[in-house]
Amino acid sequence: MKEVCSSNTFIEVNNVTFSYKKSEIILKNITTSFDKGEFAALIGPNGSGKTTFGKLMTGILSANEGSVFVEGKNIEEISLGNIGKKIGYLFQQPARQLFNPTVKEEIGFAHSFMGKSKEIVEQKVNKIIEEFSLQGLEDASPYRISRGERQRVALASIFINEPSFLILDEPTTGLDIVRKEQLSQLLKSLQPQGIGIIVISHDKDFINKNADRVIELYGGEQHEA
Amino acid sequence: MKLDPRTKLVMVFSLSTLAVFVVDTLLLSIVLIISIIVSNFFKEDWGFLNRARKFILLLVGIAFLQSIFSPSGEILFGIKDFTLLTTGGLAKGIRVILRMLVIIISATIMKGSSPREIIQGLIQWKVPYEIAFMVSLAIRFIPILGQEAKDAFTAIQLRGIEIDKLSLTKRFKVYSYMFMPVLSGVIHRAKELSTSLEARAFRAYPERTSYIKLELSKNDLLIMSASIVFTITMLVIYILLR
Ligand SMILES: Nc1ncnc2c1ncn2[C@@H]1O[C@H](COP(=O)(O)OP(=O)(O)OP(=O)(O)O)[C@@H](O)[C@H]1O
Numbered sequence: 219m220k221e222v223c224s225s226n227t228f229i230e231v232n233n234v235t236f237s238y239k240k241s242e243i244i245l246k247n248i249t250t251s252f253d254k255g256e257f258a259a260l261i262g263p264n265g266s267g268k269t270t271f272g273k274l275m276t277g278i279l280s281a282n283e284g285s286v287f288v289e290g291k292n293i294e295e296i297s298l299g300n301i302g303k304k305i306g307y308l309f310q311q312p313a314r315q316l317f318n319p320t321v322k323e324e325i326g327f328a329h330s331f332m333g334k335s336k337e338i339v340e341q342k343v344n345k346i347i348e349e350f351s352l353q354g355l356e357d358a359s360p361y362r363i364s365r366g367e368r369q370r371v372a373l374a375s376i377f378i379n380e381p382s383f384l385i386l387d388e389p390t391t392g393l394d395i396v397r398k399e400q401l402s403q404l405l406k407s408l409q410p411q412g413i414g415i416i417v418i419s420h421d422k423d424f425i426n427k428n429a430d431r432v433i434e435l436y437g438g439e440q441h442e443a
Numbered sequence: 444m445k446l447d448p449r450t451k452l453v454m455v456f457s458l459s460t461l462a463v464f465v466v467d468t469l470l471l472s473i474v475l476i477i478s479i480i481v482s483n484f485f486k487e488d489w490g491f492l493n494r495a496r497k498f499i500l501l502l503v504g505i506a507f508l509q510s511i512f513s514p515s516g517e518i519l520f521g522i523k524d525f526t527l528l529t530t531g532g533l534a535k536g537i538r539v540i541l542r543m544l545v546i547i548i549s550a551t552i553m554k555g556s557s558p559r560e561i562i563q564g565l566i567q568w569k570v571p572y573e574i575a576f577m578v579s580l581a582i583r584f585i586p587i588l589g590q591e592a593k594d595a596f597t598a599i600q601l602r603g604i605e606i607d608k609l610s611l612t613k614r615f616k617v618y619s620y621m622f623m624p625v626l627s628g629v630i631h632r633a634k635e636l637s638t639s640l641e642a643r644a645f646r647a648y649p650e651r652t653s654y655i656k657l658e659l660s661k662n663d664l665l666i667m668s669a670s671i672v673f674t675i676t677m678l679v680i681y682i683l684l685r
């Protein structure tokens with residue numbers, strides 16, 4: 219085994235400042251890093267900039283000052299497509315990340331679009347559908363299923379890419395108790411594989427049970443608990 | 444000074460009418476300068492002009508196309524016998540840009556009024572409420588649709604699709620995927636909105652009362668008539684000069 223990257227850091231956030239409008243700074247000089255295999259929780263009141271922070275670490279937004287590094291590379295120099303191969307990002311509103319006519323196509327999209335054979339795609343999709351207990355919804359439209367089901371479809375379509383890091387914006391919203399427990403189990407099983415996870419959430423139970431580390435945002439600043 | 448939205452509408456309408464009808468470069472420049480002064484008066488931010496730098500490219504493109512296909516004036520630039528740029532072509536390009544700038548800049552005059560005020564203005568001008576309401580819905584939803592299309596584009600890429608490396612046909616396919624969520628969002632929202640309108644008894648009575656009532660001040664009337672007189676004068680001058 220050769221160690222190419224000796225460091226265990228996956229995402230490094232260096233002195234990042236961000237504002238949508240000049241007059242209102244949302245995040246001020248945030249510096250932190252996230253490791254492989256780590257389970258971090260990002261909490262804070264509504265409007266404190268959690269979603270914004272998540273988008274900065276996924277390259278959807280660019281920092282006004284400072285930089286974000288993913289596996290040591292400046293995120294500005296990585297295309298969204300390449301980031302998507304490494305980082306699985308769950309939108310706060312999962313409906314915004316679904317764009318296929320059926321659940322089956324939605325989950326298989328990444329593979330079928332890149333020209334993988336039908337059998338392989340089908341096999342992978344079926345496995346994931348079982349994992350997220352989406353049986354029976356294969357041919358439903360992602361827009362005409364329940365909130366919790368949609369959340370699971372979005373998660374499933376991320377997981378099929380086998381990302382090496384996850385940023386999940388309020389993943390437990392809309393999930394019932396059983397599904398929440400299943401998500402806990404699933405995320406826990408990923409950690410030993412070295413997959414790092416950042417969960418943005420207001421769900422205290424879920425965080426207390428799973429997170430190794432809690433970062434709170436308020437007033438544009440980070441407070442490590 | 445706070446102006447009535449109707450006054451602003453008249454100003455925007457006057458300026459853009461001039462921009463459309465006047466073909467003279469000098470007069471167009473004057474109209475542009477006036478638009479800039481008026482818009483500045485309302486302290487609109489000009490950040491959007493930064494994004495409009497592409498206009499320069501458009502200007503260059505139009506100037507060349509006009510010169511090649513309908514040469515007029517003196518030849519400025521050519522390769523052997525083939526005319527590439529003429530004074531006439533350049534002038535046409537400049538005029539197109541001037542026009543666009545007048546329309547865009549004068550439209551920023553409206554930005555200070557809330558959509559609600561604009562609707563109220565339209566209603567008091569006897570535009571039927573339903574139509575005014577539809578206009579307000581459009582104003583409210585267009586930015587949301589734009590955001591949704593953008594989100595979909597981001598989401599597609601985040602599935603690991605590198606747009607830059609795709610062939611042209613595949614790239615078009617990606618764009619076609621962007622319409623799905625937007626379209627379904629529109630239909631969904633329209634349904635919910637109509638239910639919600641029914642639930643709140645929209646059009647239950649033939650007459651609607653308004654909480655806000657706009658009144659034209661002396662200033663409004665003055666500015667409105669000045670705009671109209673100015674526009675007519677400019678048009679007359681322009682026609683006489685021809
Ligand atoms: N696209 C945008 N344009 C301008 N301001 C925005 C935009 N998106 C968010 N904001 C503002 O930035 C601030 C932080 O928003 P953000 O969505 O990051 O909060 P959040 O912590 O995720 O909140 P919540 O718990 O409600 O999800 C808010 O004050 C919000 O109004």
Ligand SMILES: [Mg+2]
Pocket residue numbers: 268269270310387
């Ligand atoms: Mg949020």
